[in-house]
Amino acid sequence: MISLTVNGAKRSVRSSPDTPLLYVLRNELGVMTPKFGCGLAQCGACSVLLGDEEIRACITPIAAVEGKEVTTVDGLPARWARQKKLSAAVAKGKLHPVQEAWIEEQVPQCGICQFGMMIKVTELLEANPKPTDAEIKTALTTSGPSPHLCRCGSYAAILDGAHRAAQLMRGEA
Numbered sequence: 385m386i387s388l389t390v391n392g393a394k395r396s397v398r399s400s401p402d403t404p405l406l407y408v409l410r411n412e413l414g415v416m417t418p419k420f421g422c423g424l425a426q427c428g429a430c431s432v433l434l435g436d437e438e439i440r441a442c443i444t445p446i447a448a449v450e451g452k453e454v455t456t457v458d459g460l461p462a463r464w465a466r467q468k469k470l471s472a473a474v475a476k477g478k479l480h481p482v483q484e485a486w487i488e489e490q491v492p493q494c495g496i497c498q499f500g501m502m503i504k505v506t507e508l509l510e511a512n513p514k515p516t517d518a519e520i521k522t523a524l525t526t527s528g529p530s531p532h533l534c535r536c537g538s539y540a541a542i543l544d545g546a547h548r549a550a551q552l553m554r555g556e557a
């Protein structure tokens with residue numbers, strides 16, 4: 385058995401140590417927001433946060449995350465509540481600002497890439513609360529093993545969503 389924390393909950397899994405984290409999340413733990421796009425670290429659809437860092441779950445063996453904390457888009461609301469020390473009453477039903485921004489800006493088209501995009505933007509905004517266009521583009525294109533790809537071409541909306549999320553995270557209306 386391999387133990388890890390997924391979205392704040394301790395989980396123990398039976399998969400063999402070389403099983404990709406993506407398969408464990410989706411097939412064993414039922415966490416479906418990370419998507420299988422390429423399986424080769426070439427698209428970003430499977431991205432999750434390992435601690436504060438975005439990783440590609442499709443190429444990360446489960447053994448590499450033993451004892452560590454994995455966050456998917458499902459866990460972003462609780463992550464935000466913890467970071468902002470929101471009471472349970474205030475946090476109830478509240479989304480993470482990145483999720484709110486994605487809805488406000490109507491970012492997704494087909495949606496398959498968007499969970500990875502939101503994870504990458506969360507990673508960026510936690511480190512850089514007021515990024516420029518160039519910094520957002522750099523984060524989404526050159527900071528990982530490959531660019532985050534959107535075959536629907538929603539890149540302009542993703543940029544708008546990232547800026548809106550940054551505003552919301554800074555507490556601006």
Ligand code: FES
Nearest residue numbers: 421422423428442
């Ligand atoms: S499915 Fe992991 S990067 Fe494409």
Ligand code: FES
Nearest residue numbers: 494495534535536
């Ligand atoms: S919204 Fe369809 S691949 Fe990005």
